[in-house]
Amino acid sequence: MNPSTESFLSPYRFLDLTDDRGFLCGKILSSLGAEIIKIEPPGGDASRLANHLYQSDSSNEHENSLFWFAYNQGKKGITLNLQSQDGKALFKRLASTAHGIIESFSPGYLDSLGLGYTVLTQNNPGLIFTSITPFGQDGPYKDWNAPDIVGMALGGYMYLCGDPDRAPVRISYPQAYLHAAGEAAVGTLIALYHWINTGEGQLVDVSMQESVAMLMFNSRGYWELDKTLISRQGPRRTGLSSGAIQRQTWPCRDGFVTFVVMAGTTGAKTNQALVQWMGEDGMADEYLRSIDWAIFDMATAGQEFHDEVEARIGRFFLKHTRDELTEGAMKRRIMLYPVATVGDLLINPQLLARNYWTPIAHPELGTTVTYPGPFIKSSPTPCVTGHRAPLVGEHNEEVYSKELGLSQPEMVELRRRGII
Amino acid sequence: MSKQVFEGLKVADFSWAIVGPVVARYLGDHGATVVRVESATRPDIVRASPPFKDKVAGINRSAYYTNYNSSKYSLSLNMDLPQARDVARRLAVWSDVVIESMAPGVIKGWGLGYDDLQTLKPDLIMMSTSNLGQTGPLASMVGFGTQLVSQAGFTHLTGWPDREPAQPYAAYTDMLAPGFGTSALIGALEYRRRTGKGQYLDLSQLEGGLHFLASLFLDYQINGVEARRDGNRSTDAAPHGAYRCRGEDRWCAIAVDSTASWQVFKSQIIGVAWVNDPRFAILQGRKANEDEMDKLVEAWTIEQTAEEVMMRLQAVRVAAGVVKNARDILEDPQLSHRRHYRTLNHPEIGPHTYDYPPFHMSRTPAEIRNAPCLGEHNEFVIKELLGMSDEEYVELLVSGALE
Numbered sequence A: 001m002n003p004s005t006e007s008f009l010s011p012y013r014f015l016d017l018t019d020d021r022g023f024l025c026g027k028i029l030s031s032l033g034a035e036i037i038k039i040e041p042p043g044g045d046a047s048r049l050a051n052h053l054y055q056s057d058s059s060n061e062h063e064n065s066l067f068w069f070a071y072n073q074g075k076k077g078i079t080l081n082l083q084s085q086d087g088k089a090l091f092k093r094l095a096s097t098a099h100g101i102i103e104s105f106s107p108g109y110l111d112s113l114g115l116g117y118t119v120l121t122q123n124n125p126g127l128i129f130t131s132i133t134p135f136g137q138d139g140p141y142k143d144w145n146a147p148d149i150v151g152m153a154l155g156g157y158m159y160l161c162g163d164p165d166r167a168p169v170r171i172s173y174p175q176a177y178l179h180a181a182g183e184a185a186v187g188t189l190i191a192l193y194h195w196i197n198t199g200e201g202q203l204v205d206v207s208m209q210e211s212v213a214m215l216m217f218n219s220r221g222y223w224e225l226d227k228t229l230i231s232r233q234g235p236r237r238t239g240l241s242s243g244a245i246q247r248q249t250w251p252c253r254d255g256f257v258t259f260v261v262m263a264g265t266t267g268a269k270t271n272q273a274l275v276q277w278m279g280e281d282g283m284a285d286e287y288l289r290s291i292d293w294a295i296f297d298m299a300t301a302g303q304e305f306h307d308e309v310e311a312r313i314g315r316f317f318l319k320h321t322r323d324e325l326t327e328g329a330m331k332r333r334i335m336l337y338p339v340a341t342v343g344d345l346l347i348n349p350q351l352l353a354r355n356y357w358t359p360i361a362h363p364e365l366g367t368t369v370t371y372p373g374p375f376i377k378s379s380p381t382p383c384v385t386g387h388r389a390p391l392v393g394e395h396n397e398e399v400y401s402k403e404l405g406l407s408q409p410e411m412v413e414l415r416r417r418g419i420i
Numbered sequence B: 001m002s003k004q005v006f007e008g009l010k011v012a013d014f015s016w017a018i019v020g021p022v023v024a025r026y027l028g029d030h031g032a033t034v035v036r037v038e039s040a041t042r043p044d045i046v047r048a049s050p051p052f053k054d055k056v057a058g059i060n061r062s063a064y065y066t067n068y069n070s071s072k073y074s075l076s077l078n079m080d081l082p083q084a085r086d087v088a089r090r091l092a093v094w095s096d097v098v099i100e101s102m103a104p105g106v107i108k109g110w111g112l113g114y115d116d117l118q119t120l121k122p123d124l125i126m127m128s129t130s131n132l133g134q135t136g137p138l139a140s141m142v143g144f145g146t147q148l149v150s151q152a153g154f155t156h157l158t159g160w161p162d163r164e165p166a167q168p169y170a171a172y173t174d175m176l177a178p179g180f181g182t183s184a185l186i187g188a189l190e191y192r193r194r195t196g197k198g199q200y201l202d203l204s205q206l207e208g209g210l211h212f213l214a215s216l217f218l219d220y221q222i223n224g225v226e227a228r229r230d231g232n233r234s235t236d237a238a239p240h241g242a243y244r245c246r247g248e249d250r251w252c253a254i255a256v257d258s259t260a261s262w263q264v265f266k267s268q269i270i271g272v273a274w275v276n277d278p279r280f281a282i283l284q285g286r287k288a289n290e291d292e293m294d295k296l297v298e299a300w301t302i303e304q305t306a307e308e309v310m311m312r313l314q315a316v317r318v319a320a321g322v323v324k325n326a327r328d329i330l331e332d333p334q335l336s337h338r339r340h341y342r343t344l345n346h347p348e349i350g351p352h353t354y355d356y357p358p359f360h361m362s363r364t365p366a367e368i369r370n371a372p373c374l375g376e377h378n379e380f381v382i383k384e385l386l387g388m389s390d391e392e393y394v395e396l397l398v399s400g401a402l403e
Helices: A023-031 A066-072 A085-095 A117-123 A148-154 A176-198 A208-216 A219-226 A264-280 A303-319 A322-332 A342-346 A349-353 A396-403 A408-416 B019-029 B063-068 B082-094 B114-120 B145-151 B177-195 B205-223 B259-268 B283-288 B290-301 B306-315 B326-330 B333-337 B378-385 B390-399
Strands: A013-017 A035-040 A076-079 A100-103 A128-133 A202-207 A249-252 A255-259 A336-338 A358-362 A367-371 A377-379 B010-014 B033-038 B073-076 B097-100 B125-130 B199-204 B240-244 B251-255 B319-322 B341-346 B350-355 B359-361
Touching (some): A023 A176, A035 A085, A076 A396, A100 A176, A148 A176, A148 B319, A176 A202, A202 A208, A208 B333, A208 B350, A219 B063, A219 B326, A219 B350, A249 A303, A255 A303, A264 A322, A322 A336, A342 B205, A367 B205, A396 A408, B019 B063, B019 B097, B019 B125, B019 B177, B033 B378, B073 B378, B082 B114, B114 B125, B125 B177, B251 B306, B259 B283, B283 B290, B306 B319, B378 B390
Parallel strands (some): A128 A202, B125 B199
Antiparallel strands (some): A202 B359, A255 A336, B240 B251, B251 B319, B341 B350
C-alpha cells in the first residue's frame, strides 16, 4: 500500500449491489478510502435511466443520470448477470475477495438466487452482509412497496412538514433512502470494526422506515409524555415552548431568512443582539427594549407575547435584504441564516473558502463537473475524492481478467452470453 | 451474549444538542465507555427542552434529551473553574476519542484544543462538529440545526410552490451529520490501529448535509435547472401525493410510478367513470391534468380511513402509506415487530421509549441503557475511570467544579 494514498479504509473491499435506495452507503465508504465495486446487470442499472438527466440529447442514455453520477462517484463498476449459473459462480468468487456486500434487493431475493448470506459465508465466513430495504428483512410490511413519499409518511416525519391548511409534504428531493443508506454505512463500519477484532462477520439489516423514524425529534416524546400531538405549521413551528406557535422562516426584502426566538443563555444573547440592531434602525420600540431576555422563559411565554415580538421583528426583516441580514447576523452573532437555493450554495463564501466544491473530470462528456466535496475534513488522512462514476462495465477487464485471471476467450464468451 | 463491538473503547463526549451526542450514542449503544461532559451552569439546550415528565421542566426530565444520550455516563463540570478544566484534560487523556460541538474556538479557550491535547496524547482521535466547520470566514457563525436547515437548502425545497417555504420540522440537518461523523470516526479508529496515528476530524454539518441533495447541484450547473419546492409532486409519478382520508387530519401517501401501477390502481376505484378518461391513461396526461386528477383521487380516499386506503393498495402492490403521526408510529405494527422502540425505566421520567438503531446487527446487536441524569456518574468517573483519590474527589466537590 502506498502510504501517500492510504486512507481510513484503504485495505477494504465491498461489493455494491444496491439500486438508488442504497448508493450512498458505498459512496460514504468510498470517500473513506474503501474499494467499492458497483455491480450492475449487463447493460447497466435501471436507475441510470432516471433522475435528472445530463442534457436530454446525450447520445448514450446509460451514461447521463446525474443522480447516478452523484452517488456512484468514486466507485468502480462491473457488470454481471446474477441470474445465470456462470454469473452466480463469478459472484461467489468475487464475494470471497470482499470484506462485505451491500445490497438493496427485496427481502429474500438473493437467497432465492442461491446467493444469500448463508451460501456466501461458506467460502468467506467473515463476510459482512448489509441489506438496505424499505422495512427490514422481516415483519408485516416487509414486502410492501415504499418509494420516498411513502417512506417519509410511514416513518412519521412527513406529518410534521407542510402548511397546516394543506396536506403534509415531503421534502422535494428524495430523502428516505438516503437516511437508510447513511445508517447502513454506520452499521457496516461497526460490523467491519468487529471483524477486524474478531474475524467474525454478520448481517446488517437496515430499515428505511426506522431510519426515517429517527427524524421525529421531540414530537414522539410529546405524544408519549404529554399526549400532545405536534403538527405541521408551515414556516412556523410548535414544540419549543408550551403550545405557542413561533415563526422560524420570515420573508425579507428579497427572499427568506430563518431566525427563531429561543431561550437560555444562547437565546438571550442572540435575541438581545437583534433588538440592539433593530434599535440602531429605529425599529426597537419600548415594548421590545423592555424585555429582559436573560430571564425570558419559553415555558411561560404565551402566544400573545410571541405575536407581539414577531410583528416587530417581521417588519425589520422586510426592510432588509437576505445578504444584509446574513452579514449583520454574522457580525453581531445572531442566530440567523438565509433560506438558500441550490445556486446560492454553489457560490457560498464559506464553502468556497473551505474548497468544498470539487471538480471531477468527465472526459467522455468533454467537461468537468462540480460535486459536493468531502463530508468531513480530516488530518492526517483526508477523504478520498476519486474519479467520476464508472461507465457501464468500465472495470470488467481489471476485475475479471487481471484479478480473477479470466482469459480473453473466456471474457469474450461471457460477454457473448450476456453474463458480463 | 457475545462481547460488544466497542467494549474497551473510551470516549469523552464534550458535545451538546444533537449531532455530537448522537455520534457518541452510536458508540455507546455498541459497548464503548462514553462519558458525557455537561454542566448545570450551562445546561445542554436539549436537556432544557420539552417534552418534560408531567410537563414540569427539570434538568433530568426531558425525553428529548434521553433519546440522544442512551448508554452514556454523565460527568458535570463547571468549566469556568480551573479545577474542572484539569479534570476535563485528564478525561481527554484517558480517552481514545474526544467529541465536541462548542462554537468554534470555545474548546481551545479551555485548553482542550486538538493541538493542546495531542501533545498530551499523540494518538488521540478528536472530532469537532459545528454548523459550518472550524475554518473559513463564517466558521464562528452561531446557530443550531433549526437554522442550518435553511442555509443547507432544505427549507427552500419544502412546501408549496405558490406559498412561502415550510421549513422541515425541527433541526433536520442534525440527523444528517451523525452518519457521516460516525463513519469517519470508525474509519479513524481503524486507521489508528494500522498506523498508530491519531486524527482530527472537522465535521461541518452543512458540508455533510449537502450530500442529501447531491444531484441538484449537478442539475443546476449542467442543465441550468434550479430545484424548487413542489408540494408532493414528482416528475416520474402521478398520482403522487398525500390524499385526505376520513377523520381528523388523516392522510394517505400514494405514489403511482408506472403504467402497470396505474392499471392496478384504477382497478381499485370501482364505479366511477373518470379513471377511464383517456387523459389519465399515460403519465404525461396525468401530469398535465394533475390538479383535477388529485381532486378525483381524493374524492375516493376521503370515503375511507387512511389505513383502509393503505391496506387496499399495498395488497395489490401499489405504493401507499398512512401519513403517520407520533401516536401512529408508536403503535405501528412494523416498527413494533422490529422492536424499534425500546422502553427503559428512567429514574426521573419513568418508563419511556428510545429509538433503537435502524440497523439490526445479527451478531453484535446494540444494547441500549438509560440516558444519565446530570452528574449521575461524577464519583465513578473521577475515581474509577480517572483513578483520582477520595480526597481529590471531595476537593472537587467542595470547590464547585462538579456543577
